[in-house]
Structure formats: C-alpha cells, structure tokens
Amino acid sequence: MAGQTNLFENVNRQFDEAADILGFSHELRELLKTPYREITVAMPIRMEDGTLRVFKGYRVQHNGVRGPQKGGIRFHPDLALDDVRALASLNTWKTAVVNIPFGGAKGGIQCDPSKMSPHELEMLTRRYISKISMVLGPTRDIISPDLNTNAQIMAWVMDEYGRKNGHQPACVTGKPLELGGSQGREAATGRGVALCAREAWTRVLGRDLRGARVTLQGFGNVGGHSARFLHEMGARVVAVADLGGAVRRQEGLDVPALLAHARQNRGTVAGFPGGEPFDPAEIWAQEGDILVPAALGGVLTETTAPTVKASLVVEGANAPTTPEADRIFRERGILLMPDILANAGGATVSYFEWVQNLQHLFWEEAEIFEKEEKVLLQAFRDVEEQVRRHHCTWRTGALVLALDRVRKANELRGW
Ligand code: NAD
Numbered sequence: 001m002a003g004q005t006n007l008f009e010n011v012n013r014q015f016d017e018a019a020d021i022l023g024f025s026h027e028l029r030e031l032l033k034t035p036y037r038e039i040t041v042a043m044p045i046r047m048e049d050g051t052l053r054v055f056k057g058y059r060v061q062h063n064g065v066r067g068p069q070k071g072g073i074r075f076h077p078d079l080a081l082d083d084v085r086a087l088a089s090l091n092t093w094k095t096a097v098v099n100i101p102f103g104g105a106k107g108g109i110q111c112d113p114s115k116m117s118p119h120e121l122e123m124l125t126r127r128y129i130s131k132i133s134m135v136l137g138p139t140r141d142i143i144s145p146d147l148n149t150n151a152q153i154m155a156w157v158m159d160e161y162g163r164k165n166g167h168q169p170a171c172v173t174g175k176p177l178e179l180g181g182s183q184g185r186e187a188a189t190g191r192g193v194a195l196c197a198r199e200a201w202t203r204v205l206g207r208d209l210r211g212a213r214v215t216l217q218g219f220g221n222v223g224g225h226s227a228r229f230l231h232e233m234g235a236r237v238v239a240v241a242d243l244g245g246a247v248r249r250q251e252g253l254d255v256p257a258l259l260a261h262a263r264q265n266r267g268t269v270a271g272f273p274g275g276e277p278f279d280p281a282e283i284w285a286q287e288g289d290i291l292v293p294a295a296l297g298g299v300l301t302e303t304t305a306p307t308v309k310a311s312l313v314v315e316g317a318n319a320p321t322t323p324e325a326d327r328i329f330r331e332r333g334i335l336l337m338p339d340i341l342a343n344a345g346g347a348t349v350s351y352f353e354w355v356q357n358l359q360h361l362f363w364e365e366a367e368i369f370e371k372e373e374k375v376l377l378q379a380f381r382d383v384e385e386q387v388r389r390h391h392c393t394w395r396t397g398a399l400v401l402a403l404d405r406v407r408k409a410n411e412l413r414g415w
Contacts, residue, residue, distance in 0.1 A: 007086035007297050013323045015089075018399030021390050024407070031415075032406060035085055036069075037061040037135065043109070043127040048117055057109040057128045061141055062088035064103035065409045066096060068139050070173075070350060071105035072146025073128075073153075075121075077112040083297065084108060087146075087318055091347065094340040096402035098379045100351040105141050107132070113148050125153050129160040136161060138170035138358065144350045145174040145221070147296075151186065155179050170357035173350035182353035184368035185346075189316070190225020190294075191369065192345020192376050196337050197226075197290055197314045198233055199380050205312065205335060207289075210234035213250070215288035215310065217241050217280075218295030219262055219269050222316040222343065226292050231255035238288055241280035242295070245270025248278055248286060284308050293320035300325040308334065315339040330393060338395035340402065341383055348375050 012033055019029050043055045058081055061069045071091045084106045092104030109128055113121055135141055143157050157172045158179060165171070175181035184191075197214075201207050212235045216223045219242045227237045236252035242262075247253065247269050254274050261272045270277070284291070284300070285307040293299055294316030300308070305325035313329060314337045315321065321329070321336065329336050349372055356362055363371075386397035 006082055007319050008082040008089075010298070010322055011086040011089055011319060014326070014395060014399060015403070017392075017396050018403050021392065021396065021400050022403055022407075024403070028407065031410075032063065032403065033089070035060050035062045035088060036064060038081070038085070039132055039135065040081065041128065041131040043124055043131065045120060045124050045127065047120055055109055055111050055124055057107065057131070058084045059107035059132045059135065059141070060084045060088040060105060061135065062104040062106075063092040063406060064140075065406060065413055066103050067101035068137075068142055069103040069105035070095060070142040070144065070347065071107065072144045072346075073106075073149050073157075074108040074147035075111050075113045075149055076108065076147055077110060079108045079110045086297075090318055090340055092406060093399060093402035094344045094347050095351075096405040097340050097383065097398050098344045098348050098375050099382075099405070100348060100375070102142070102347070102351060106146075107143070108146070121153070122156055125156045126160040129157050130164070133161050133164055136171055137165065138168055138354065142170070142350070142354060143172040144346070147220075150174075150221075151176045151181060154181075170354050173353040175353070180353075180357050182349055182356055182368060183363065183365035184372065185349045185353055186221065187225045187229075188349035188368075188372060189222045189343050189346035190227075191229050191372065192348065193222065193226040193292060193294070193314055193316045193342055194229030194233060195345070195373060195376055196342040196380065197230060197235075197292070197312065199377070200312055200314065200335060200337050201290060204384075211236055212290055213238045213252075213288040214290045214292060215239040215283060215286045216292045216294055216316075217283045217299065218293070218317060219258075220267060220294070222346075223292065223294035224259055224262065226294055226314075226316050227255050228259060230290075230292075235290065239278075239283060239286040240269050241278075241283035242268050242270075243280075244268025246278050246280040246283060247272045247275035249275040250287065290314060293317045296320065298322060302328065305329060306332075308332075311335065313337070315342045318343065326393065326395065336394060338398050341379055341394065341398045344379065345372055345376060348372050
C-alpha cells in the first residue's frame with residue numbers, strides 16, 4: 001500500500017527525531033512505539049457468483065493512556081499489518097496534538113470494494129465487526145471512516161456491534177445523521193486541512209491565500225472537501241489527480257462543478273470537461289503553490305519530492321511523506337504541515353460525535369465548525385511554539401508535543 005516504503009518504520013524514524021529532542025530513554029521509546037494489542041482475523045464470505053473467498057482483516061490498538069483508542073477502518077487490496085500499526089500510532093500522536101481524550105487505533109480489511117456488490121460489502125463489514133467486537137466499544141476502541149469506507153459502512157458497524165452489546169452509537173463515528181452522526185463530520189477533515197493550509201500560508205509564510213494555486217492528489221472525502229474549503233477561502237485549485245484520472249487548469253478549476261462531476265462519475269474527476277486531462281502520476285510536478293496529498297501513504301519519496309513545485313505541503317493523507325522526502329523538503333525550504341496536525345479535524349469532530357452520542361444531544365453545524373476551529377487553531381499554536389523552541393520542522397514539533405503529552409499521561413497512570 002505504501003509502495004517500496006514501510007510506513008511503520010517511517011513513522012518510528014520520525015518518532016525517534018522527536019524522542020531525541022525530549023531525551024527519551026531506550027525503554028520509554030520501546031514502550032511508546034509498541035502497539036498495545038494487535039488482532040488479525042479471517043472472514044470467509046460467499047460471494048454472489050457462488051465462490052467462497054477468505055478476506056483478511058486487522059485491528060491494531062496502539063496506545064490508550066489518554067482515553068479510549070480511536071481510529072478509522074480502511075478497505076484496500078494492499079493493506080498490510082505494518083501499515084495498520086503505523087496508522088494506529090499516528091492516531092495516538094494525532095489525538096494528543098489536538099488534545100482530545102482519546103488514544104490511537106486503526107483497522108481495515110484487505111479487499112477491493114470497487115469490485116464488490118453492496119451486499120458483499122455489508123456481509124464483509126458485519127463479519128469483521130463480529131470478530132473484533134469484544135475489544136471495541138465507547139470506552140475501549142471507537143471506529144471511524146477512512147480510505148474507501150463511508151457513513152453507510154459505519155451504520156453497519158453500529159448495527160453489528162449493537163446485536164451483541166446493545167444499541168451504543170458512541171462505538172463508531174462518521175455515522176449517517178439519521179443514526180446519531182454529527183453535523184459537519186463528513187467535511188471535518190477537509191475543513192481542518194484547509195484551515196491548516198490557510199494558517200501556514202498566511203501567518204507562517206506571510207502570503208495572501210487569494211489566488212494561491214492548489215494541487216491535490218485524491219478527491220474523495222478529504223481531497224474533495226479540502227478543495228471546496230480552499231476554493232471558498234479564495235484559493236485557486238489548479239490540478240487534481242485521483243485513481244481514475246487527472247485534470248488541470250491554471251486559471252483555476254470550477255470546484256463545485258468538479259465535485260458534482262465526481263459525484264456523477266463513480267467519484268472520479270476523469271472526463272471533467274472544464275479542464276485539461278493529464279497523467280495522474282504527474283501530479284507532484286504540477287505548477288502550484290500549495291500541494292495537498294489526500295490519497296495514499298508513502299507517495300512523496302526521494303523520487304517525487306524533488307519534482308514538487310509548491311512551497312507548502314499540507315498532508316491531508318496519513319503518512320504520505322517518507323523521511324527521505326521530509327529531508328528533501330527541508331533542504332529545499334518547502335514548509336510541510338504534518339498529517340497529525342493537518343488532518344486532525346476528522347478525529348476532532350469524531351470526538352464531538354462521541355460526546356453528543358454519550359449525552360444524547362445534537363449540536364448545530366455552525367457550533368461544530370466553531371469548536372473544531374478552536375481546537376485546531378490551539379493545536380496549531382501549540383505546535384508552532386515547539387517549532388520555535390526546538391528550531392525543528394513542524395512534523396518534529398508536532399511529535400514533540402504529542403510524545404510529551406502521552407508520556408506525562410502514562411507517568412500519572414503508572415507504568
Ligand atoms: P476516500 O476513499 O474518500 O478517497 C480517496 C481518494 O484517493 C479518491 O479520490 C481516490 O480516487 C484517490 N486515490 C486512491 N488511490 C489513488 C492512487 N493510487 N493515485 C491517485 N489517487 C488515488 O478516502 P479519504 O477518506 O478521503 O482518505 C484519504 C486519505 O486521508 C487517507 O490517507 C486517509 O487515511 C486520510 N484521512 C482520512 C480521514 C477521514 O476522515 N476520512 C481523516 C484523516 C486522514
């Protein structure tokens with residue numbers, strides 16, 4: 001899933017840079033890197049063509065000292081256990097950066113949902129949840145959407161969990177509104193990406209967002225909403241690539257029309273008449289000021305990073321940048337906003353959904369957005385302070401903040 005790179009090794013290399021600054025011992029590093037619990041399950045499913053297929057699923061709970069572990073589930077044919085470990089640990093650091101009372105987990109199923117019927121997908125989701133439900137729940141481990149999973153899948157998660165444990169909507173976030181989902185959850189990650197891009201571009205780099213050119217890889221939940229909010233803030237979205245194709249227009253793409261086109265064409269921007277098609281593999285080298293990777297991990301590498309034209313990279317995706325690419329961006333003076341800050345809006349509003357479910361109340365969208373912005377801007381300032389204090393990158397600054405918060409919580413609870 002991450003090409004040639006191992007996401008877990010990459011995340012742990014980034015961890016070590018921050019742990020060096022904090023002077024962490026070998027023992028403490030070992031303790032904080034090692035996942036608390038890992039589960040691998042097999043799900044036999046009778047497909048509609050009569051064949052029996054056995055799918056593999058994972059759930060990794062990385063660290064729960066600051067609260068119940070929380071993390072998305074992704075459905076992808078190349079999903080590997082090491083990816084899940086990496087993403088679970090990133091969630092521990094992410095929830096700590098935004099200071100919400102959660103730990104980190106992640107899960108998923110090795111499958112290609114584009115080749116499955118809705119019924120097969122429902123059976124597979126239910127089988128997966130029934131096999132891991134003993135370690136889930138509102139006070140243990142809370143599921144949310146990720147790559148190739150959506151509100152409908154979260155509804156099946158809630159229903160299947162409820163069959164054994166009684167109706168507990170707070171066991172999963174990103175649900176449909178009709179089932180206790182939160183206003184603003186679907187747009188929350190993209191909104192956070194856009195807010196982070198705005199703060200970095202205007203406050204840190206001192207530039208004007210109006211007319212700034214944005215390029216994106218991925219136009220699903222995160223990429224689509226990031227593009228929409230950046231467009232509304234006055235930026236120009238000039239190039240977008242996804243699994244189906246890519247389109248560009250230096251004067252700026254009509255983002256609402258592009259979103260409508262993708263909705264009507266199985267989610268892809270391919271075939272959009274308001275732009276020029278190009279090879280999606282060329283997305284990194286497109287002319288632009290702000291680059292938003294919002295699809296897969298491990299895509300910005302020592303091969304692609306030198307071709308990047310932007311002066312700001314905002315990580316919508318989880319772990320899109322390898323440590324080698326991090327070094328290249330640093331050397332080239334390209335500012336990078338790390339995933340654990342830039343895409344933490346989703347985790348933040350998942351927390352709000354959990355709070356609303358536990359209290360049986362509903363907040364309005366404006367209230368959610370206001371609260372989300374407050375949390376994210378505070379996190380932005382907290383990370384900025386670490387960057388100033390330690391003269392480090394924003395990734396290392398965010399990790400220093402997170403590692404220190406998790407270490408303190410661990411110390412207070414006892415080892
Ligand atoms: P999604 O399934 O809604 O969209 C994924 C997008 O990536 C699609 O446009 C797809 O075409 C594109 N894509 C997939 N493979 C590609 C490839 N090989 N080349 C080019 N484009 C490709 O998923 P999402 O929820 O938007 O998640 C995207 C990323 O954001 C993931 O890394 C995920 O972990 C991360 N993320 C998601 C959330 C969330 O709330 N959904 C929160 C934090 C981080």
